[in-house]
Amino acid sequence: MEIDRDILLLMLRRMWMIRNFELKVMEVHSAGEFSGAAHPYIGEEAVAVGACAALEDTDYITGNHRSHGHPIAKGGRVDKAMAELYGRVDGYCKGKGGSMHLADYSIGILGESGILGSSVPVAVGAALAAHIRGDKFVSMAFFGDGASNQGALHESMNLASIWKLPVIFLCENNQYAVTTSYADTVAVDHVSDRASAYNMPGMLVDGQDAIAMYEATAAAVARARAGEGPTLIEGLTYRFEEHSLGLGRVARGAYRAEAEIAEWRKRDPLDILEKTLTSQGIATREECDAINAETVAEVEKATEFARNSPFPEPEDLFEDMWANPIPLP
């Protein structure tokens, strides 16, 4: 598959943006600039970026607690994302959602859910709207290997299949749910094996390879837009950091062998994409480094933006409850 140079460079930019965003989040979180859970996406960037590169702004996504990568991959703004983590008024959700609940309705990011599996039926619903109205958009649900065991997933896959809805079920199999290995919780070898039970294609993809993710997703999107129904894609990947910031108290070696972590770190998705781009003459080393540096600067600016944004006022507590407001009880 021939992929536009623009798309390849955009993928590289978004992957660096996520990487540098997460590094910054780790830095300022440990410096105590904001509290609350945050789940780094480092190591998994190719999954969301490759997948979202196959989408348009008019397509929809929903996601989960590991929530910074999806919106950035879909083209979201790092300043609003960072301000949300800081709990400020200029954040995506005016400080009401925080790290786990980023959303940008202007470009189809319907929101990240802290309840796992819960946002998958919602993505199916967006696709149902396309089906009823005859619109051409698709929707994509991101979920982890852990969440793949939720009933909501199974109901969603069945619904999407019987109604031939334009949905892509995108499992980010980073092989652990906090400390629990997916081999101990998933009854089949791969989450994608479950697709056959719902009469849809299941694709197992190298989640460290953005191009492979892009190609698989583009095929699924084409299927969806042609009215042929949903696809389950499993991006096999690995989280390089701890499950959540501040969860260092669970010793890494207690559930993931150091050797295993080291082995996966050798397959850094940024290295893999840059090697492809440079070896095929699509981009030079300098161009790749420049993209990295630009995203570092952008994240730096975003952090300043977040720091300078005010906190919401007490009266903002009562805003945004209702579209058609009613009196407080």
Place this chain on the structure above:
Amino acid sequence: MAQTVFLEAINQAIQEEMRRDESVYILGEDIRRAIYGATADLLSEFGEKRVLDTPLSEEGFFGAAIGSSLVGMRPVVETLTSFMWVAMDQLVSQAAKMRYMFGGQATLPVVFRASMFYGAGSAAHHSDRSYPMFMNMPGIKIIVPSNPADMKGLLKTAIRDDDPTIVFEDGTLFGMRGEVPDNSELPGEELLVPFGEARTFREGTDCTIVAIGGAVNHSIAAADQLAAEGISVEVVDPRTLVPLDKKSILESVEKTGRLVIADPAHKVCSAASEIASIVSEEGFWSLQAPIQKVASEQVHIPYTPSLEKHVYPDAPKIIAAVKRTLES
């Protein structure tokens, strides 16, 4: 004015709204063949895309309804209160919380129509009257119509409202006949009942009964019997619990000085409790007697009629409660 059965009123509301707005569609189990009656003839008029029979997957299709509402559809979900339990996560984590959590970006014009089939030997798994649980959680508007006209007018308003709504449809009323105005008789040629406006069914001076859903008719019967004994009772139906028209309730209690609350839901942490607490906090100096709650006993719904009939509020219990308020 036409005499209309409660179920027909539901059907009329859905049909009119589906005709008016193409984004309105309905989904649920066995609705194409109108298993419960409310969805009769919708399939033939609106076709399969807008009248969807779902698999037994409440979590899945509640969530799908919610997701479609985020992108411009106006789904009406048909279900039973008792089946909402398996989809609670979608109702609570998504429908109720999304708008606030996303800083106002999400708009969810989704209606859940939940039948309450109590009082007919359905036993504990099919007899839930669960609106108090949803009142406890911000984010969902809650409607409990007590007659065909309000059923129709409130459901139409719910479908047009831009927030998630649960309409608790009282199964004891499904066969009730009542006057529903013809559209041609109405200003704007349609019946729309606003949220947050109570309706007073009987005016009185000695005691107020605030009654919910199926308890309204029992309260009206009680008021009529008490009138024969010279006791003047006012019957107020809040019609919507979220938002709640506390002004009308407080004004009525100010006039009568006494309050009985009749509510088919369980009595602990209930709509009745909330109304009692509002009146204690804000209407205390109007009260001449302790507030009386006549709600369901705090037990599960037994199957056998010989036991079930003791659970719910009825006219004799309501009459006894009114008389207790008059003793002091």
